[in-house]
Each structure stands twice: as structure tokens, then as C-alpha cells.
Amino acid sequence: xxxSLKILIIAALGLWLGLAATYYSVERGHDLxxxxxxxxxxxxxxxxxxxxxxxxxxxxxxxxxxxxRNGETPLGVTEGLGFIARSDSGDGxxxxxxxxxxxxxxxxxxxxxxxxVSPEGKPLSVVGERxxxxxxxxxxxxxxxxxIRVAASARPGNWLPVSRDQPFLLMLxxxxxxxxxxxxxxxAGVMPSIVxxxxx
Amino acid sequence: xxxxxxxxxxxxxxxxxxxxCLFIAGVVHIISILALPRLAPKDSFARISALAQPxxxxxLPATTPHTSxxxxxxxxxxxxxxxxxxxxxxxxxxxxPPDALTLFSFHARHGQIFYxxxxxxxxxxxxxxxxxxxxxxxxxxxxxxxxxLPQDLRIIAPTMEGFLLFRALAEFPGExxxxxxxxxxxxxxxxxxxxx
Numbered sequence: 001x002x003x004s005l006k007i008l009i010i011a012a013l014g015l016w017l018g019l020a021a022t023y024y025s026v027e028r029g030h031d032l033x034x035x036x037x038x039x040x041x042x043x044x045x046x047x048x049x050x051x052x053x054x055x056x057x058x059x060x061x062x063x064x065x066x067x068x069r070n071g072e073t074p075l076g077v078t079e080g081l082g083f084i085a086r087s088d089s090g091d092g093x094x095x096x097x098x099x100x101x102x103x104x105x106x107x108x109x110x111x112x113x114x115x116x117v118s119p120e121g122k123p124l125s126v127v128g129e130r131x132x133x134x135x136x137x138x139x140x141x142x143x144x145x146x147x148i149r150v151a152a153s154a155r156p157g158n159w160l161p162v163s164r165d166q167p168f169l170l171m172l173x174x175x176x177x178x179x180x181x182x183x184x185x186x187x188a189g190v191m192p193s194i195v196x197x198x199x200x
Numbered sequence: 201x202x203x204x205x206x207x208x209x210x211x212x213x214x215x216x217x218x219x220x221c222l223f224i225a226g227v228v229h230i231i232s233i234l235a236l237p238r239l240a241p242k243d244s245f246a247r248i249s250a251l252a253q254p255x256x257x258x259x260l261p262a263t264t265p266h267t268s269x270x271x272x273x274x275x276x277x278x279x280x281x282x283x284x285x286x287x288x289x290x291x292x293x294x295x296x297p298p299d300a301l302t303l304f305s306f307h308a309r310h311g312q313i314f315y316x317x318x319x320x321x322x323x324x325x326x327x328x329x330x331x332x333x334x335x336x337x338x339x340x341x342x343x344x345x346x347x348x349l350p351q352d353l354r355i356i357a358p359t360m361e362g363f364l365l366f367r368a369l370a371e372f373p374g375e376x377x378x379x380x381x382x383x384x385x386x387x388x389x390x391x392x393x394x395x396x
Contacts, residue, residue, distance in 0.1 A: 006217065014221045018228025026236065055305075055313050065233045067311050068240035071247050072270045073365055076305035076316020082271065110320075111301050111369055113275045121270030123263055129373060131263070131274035136371035173273050175301055175369065176318050 025062060026069050046188030047091075048083040048172060055079070072121065080109070080175035086119075088194040094169060096162050098199035100150040102170070104192045109177035111135050114148060116160055116168045124168055126161040132171075133158055170194065237310040244269065245309055248363050254282045255290060255389045257366075259380055276367040277379035281388035285360045289336050291352075291391040292364060294327040301369035302382055306331070309359040328352040330391060333360065364388060
């Protein structure tokens with residue numbers, strides 16, 4: 001009698017633990033690191049992380065469970081590659097009270113976009129309609145390089161607005177890029193850097 | 201010494217239970233993760249089914265804080281064509297302007313992307329895709345003329361139902377309407393030639 005009661009308790013505890021692990025890896029995935037959760041096969045380059053395998057037939061079970069839950073539709077591997085950054089190049093978390101300068105190299109791609117989104121991946125509520133920049137509309141420097149300023153209040157040049165009281169992350173999308181095919185090797189040097197400037 | 205023996209004995213008794221509990225937890229975790237794509241009520245197919253009839257091009261609402269799916273690019277216009285191959289093969293045709301980014305991805309019922317391409321796959325600006333099941337492909341190939349190569353791209357879908365997702369880039373904020381028009385210009389529907 002006592003024995004079967006023990007078995008019952010252990011089974012219930014095991015069931016609860018298993019479901020809790022699933023809940024945390026899917027529902028709270030955003031807090032745990034992925035633009036989405038505990039997904040394997042991340043490619044890291046400086047502050048940027050990308051998941052090239054999620055847009056293929058070989059997407060791992062965690063990615064598929066997560067997308068089924070949040071309704072996200074990832075990019076197919078031939079369409080392009082998405083990266084997100086939740087920290088700056090100095091490893092500090094992105095803080096809406098600070099200005100950030102995004103500049104430097106960008107992998108070869110036909111088009112690319114940089115946008116600021118909430119940690120859940122939704123557009124920020126900002127004044128005006130500016131949620132991101134495309135590679136075509138950027139004001140370029142004389143050498144063809146670019147500088148994008150991420151800040152809560154207006155800045156000259158390419159200003160990507162964020163909301164002062166809303167956490168955000170940066171999303172870089174490379175469309176029609178040669179990277180996709182061999183994306184397992186991206187170095188920080190070919191990706192833009194996110195430099196923290198002054199904070200309020 | 202006695203105490204240590206007692207602790208050792210207790211651990212010895214508890215260990216199998218802990219191991220059993222963790223084993224059950226592991227099995228439950230793996231099964232639930234694998235089952236989730238089939239059980240989740242709010243996946244992208246459900247979202248798109250609520251918006252779109254099968255075999256029609258439907259534009260998705262613009263990316264705003266309240267309407268969009270997570271991690272959508274606000275610079276993209278998006279459209280879908282839901283398919284149900286139990287009604288027959290589905291044909292996608294497109295005439296695309298040069299140098300305007302248009303993306304195509306083919307999604308199975310439970311979220312898997314089984315094919316993707318960009319407008320660069322078009323030959324002389326034209327794209328002709330036939331989406332079929334393996335059985336339908338056999339029928340189509342049996343009816344092919346023997347002396348010429350098929351002119352269309354044939355793709356086998358892993359599930360009967362699913363959707364095609366089209367994304368067109370608005371290079372400038374004022375070009376969103378053109379990007380949407382590019383998606384509206386696609387044709388997607390049951391294939392008339394292969395239907396008997």
C-alpha cells in the first residue's frame with residue numbers, strides 16, 4: 001500500500017518536472033537566451049546570434065515546439081538569415097536609457113535590414129513609423145560605410161528610435177546572402193558592432 | 201560512523217526513486233516537446249487559416265505591435281496562399297520585376313519549412329511552381345510529353361495541408377504599396393491542367 005503510494009507520488013512528480021521543463025524551454029524561452037529559447041545550433045558572432053538551421057527541414061524539436069507556440073515564421077535558409085542581439089559589443093545588456101552606435105562591417109547580402117523589437121519580437125511603440133532601416137534607405141558615409149544610432153530621443157543621421165521605458169533587442173536580417181549556405185562560420189569581424197555611448 | 205551508515209542506507213534507498221522520477225520527467229519532457237507542434241492551437245498555420253481561404257493570395261496585416269507574429273521584419277509586405285493538396289496539385293505563377301526582393305517559403309502543416317527560394321530563382325522574371333504529393337507527381341510525370349523537359353519546378357509537399365508564405369521588401373517606407381502589389385500579382389490556385 002505504502003509502496004504503491006510512493007510510486008504514484010514519484011510518477012506525479014516526474015510528470016510535473018517533465019512538463020515544467022517543457023514549459024520553461026518554450027514559454028519562457030525569450031528570457032533564456034534565444035530570440036527564442038533553448039534552441040541548439042546557434043551561430044554566435046560578437047553580440048549577434050543566428051539560428052540558420054531553423055529555416056530548414058532539419059529544424060530541431062525545440063525550435064519547432066517554440067514556433068508552434070508563438071506563431072513565429074522563421075526565414076527559409078535560401079531566403080536569408082536573421083540575427084538578434086540582446087547585448088552590446090561590450091557584453092552589457094541593451095538599455096533603452098542609453099544611446100548605441102551600430103556600425104562596421106556587414107556580411108555580403110543583396111539587401112539587409114536592422115530593426116529594434118521588443119524582447120517578444122514585436123515592434124516597439126515609438127513615435128512615428130520608423131521601426132527599422134533597410135540597406136537601401138540608409139544615409140551612407142563617404143567610404144560607403146554606415147552608422148545607425150539607436151536612441152530614445154531624436155539623433156541626426158540614421159536614427160533608429162526606441163521607447164524610453166521598453167526593453168528592446170536588435171534584429172539584423174540578411175536577405176539573399178551567401179552566408180546561408182555555410183552559416184556555421186560567422187566571425188564577429190564581419191558583423192556590425194554595437195557600441196554603447198552615453199546614458200541618461 | 202553509525203550516522204554515516206544511516207545516511208548511506210537512506211541514500212541507497214532513495215536513489216532508485218530519484219532515478220525513476222528523473223527518468224519519468226525526461227520521457228515526459230521529450231514526448232511533450234515532440235508533440236507540441238501537433239497540439240499547439242496558436243501556431244502559424246492556425247493564425248493563417250483564420251485569415252485566409254485555401255488557394256487564394258491573401259495579404260497579411262502590416263507589422264504593428266498588436267497584429268504581427270513575433271520577429272517579423274517591419275520592412276516586409278507579407279502574403280500567404282494556403283494549400284490543401286487533397287483537392288489536387290497547386291500551381292504558383294509569378295512575373296517578377298528585376299531587382300525587387302521577393303521571398304518564397306513553403307511551410308508544411310506543422311511548421312516545417314520544406315522549400316524556400318527568392319526571386320533570383322526566376323528565369324527571365326517568370327516563376328512556375330507545381331506543388332504536389334508524391335502520388336500526384338507520378339500522375340503528372342506519366343502525362344508529360346516524352347520529347348521535352350518539364351518547364352515548371354515541381355515540389356513534393358510532406359503534408360497535404362500547409363501554406364506558402366510570400367514576403368516582399370519595401371526598400372523605402374513609401375514603397376510598401378508596391379511591395380504589396382508585387383504579392384498581389386502572384387497567382388496561386390488549384391492547377392487546371394493536371395485536374396482531371
